[in-house]
Amino acid sequence: MSYEFDSHKPIYLQLVELFSQLIASGAWAAGMRVASVRDLAMTYGVNPNTLQRALSELEREGLMFTERTNGRFITEDQQLIDDVRQQLAQERVGQFIQQMSALGCSKDELIKLIDQKWGEENVTDRNQKS
Amino acid sequence: MSYEFDSHKPIYLQLVELFSQLIASGAWAAGMRVASVRDLAMTYGVNPNTLQRALSELEREGLMFTERTNGRFITEDQQLIDDVRQQLAQERVGQFIQQMSALGCSKDELIKLIDQKWGEENVTDRNQKS
DNA sequence: ATGTTTGTGTTAAGTGATTAATACAGTAAA
DNA sequence: TTTACTGTATTAATCACTTAACACAAACAT
Known part of the structure; x- marks a missing residue:
């Protein structure tokens, strides 16, 4: 259940890559609410500051937006998501x-x-988000 | 003429990868003498210590060997080189x-x-060592 | 003998990533 | 109001990477 990071690359960049993938593939659907910074930090076993840095980066790219005291959400701009997927590929x-x-x-x-x-x-399935 | 490194990944690891490629592809031939640590450091624009760390790693993997006061050489074990190429691929x-x-x-x-x-x-050529 | 080149080792300084430990402001529900 | 949750910001400490500036021992050419 614990996630493994490459110790030779900044964790926040690996998180950016991971989250980008989840959004691009649709595993994190457009408009979906994202877990809180603290919860995500717990899930991935990193410091909340590190996780926030990753989320801020995704926000800067327009893949997420934040409602100050309510939480973060995936963008509803499906065109942008498709573009990012295409670009990553x-x-x-x-x-x-x-x-x-x-x-x-x-x-x-x-x-x-x-x-x-x-x-x-x-093997058989294409989505492995477990 | 200057080489560019990813600032988010240790330079010595990027050098290990680069040199491994050169050896695996045959651009650095088996048995060939390698330029001195100081010269290579100059060529790639890094500190000699950083470059030596990369070479030590390649030596640990058996891809190079050193003659104490003469210089470093690429291994003559073509089988090992082929294995590394296969493994990298x-x-x-x-x-x-x-x-x-x-x-x-x-x-x-x-x-x-x-x-x-x-x-x-x-485009046309397969080996692009400049 | 002298100077040059080789690989190797050491020490100190600076930088960036990461973590820990807080604190604050706003929202929502009890 | 009180409580709990949200994102956000700040500070300090630690660690790995990188660089600079050396030093040493061995081989070789002069």
Whole structure:
């Protein structure tokens, strides 16, 4: 039940990435209320300050908005969410291709590797928010 | 001519990754002598201590060995180099698949994205060591 | 012998991330 | 009013990373 962070990368950035994914994939639906800073901090086992820093970042990007004394909510701008999803996907594909070609990997070789690995990583379901 | 590092990740780890790639891809050939710590530090614009930390890590992995007062060399164990290349590729493919499926990306959608992006990232040559 | 280059080690300083421990203001329900 | 919850802000302490400025031992060329 405890979440694991890469000790070599700021936690708040890993949280930003994680939450962005949850929003982009729809696991955190548009307009949905988010748990309180303190609760989320407890859930992920980090300091409330660290978690707030991550949420502030997402707010800056427009993915969340806050009602001062009521809580935080996911944006209802579905267009923005779709854009973010598209952007995240593009970034990762680009980075992946660059990394793999730096290893001397051809496009065919790369697709073959994905074909092999897909079965192991992704068994039946696509959403694993548990 | 200056190299850019992600300010949110330790430089020595980024160097380890970079050098691993150079060795795995053969850009740094087996048995080749590596430039001195001081020269490499100058080249990459970092402190010699930081660069030595990266090289020590590669040495720990067996990818390099040192002759005390002569310099460092790439391992001549081609099998090890191939293994590392394979391992790096596997890691990245696995992480990529996990990230993309977390975005709700299907395998076909994923391969389609790669197909599109490959042309932009990789024009004609496969080795881009400047 | 002398100077240069090699890898290696040490010490101190500065920076940023993280945590802990608070405090404050506003809302809602009892 | 009182209580509990919300987001937000501040301060101090700790830790890892990075850099700077050295020093040392061994090999080699002159």
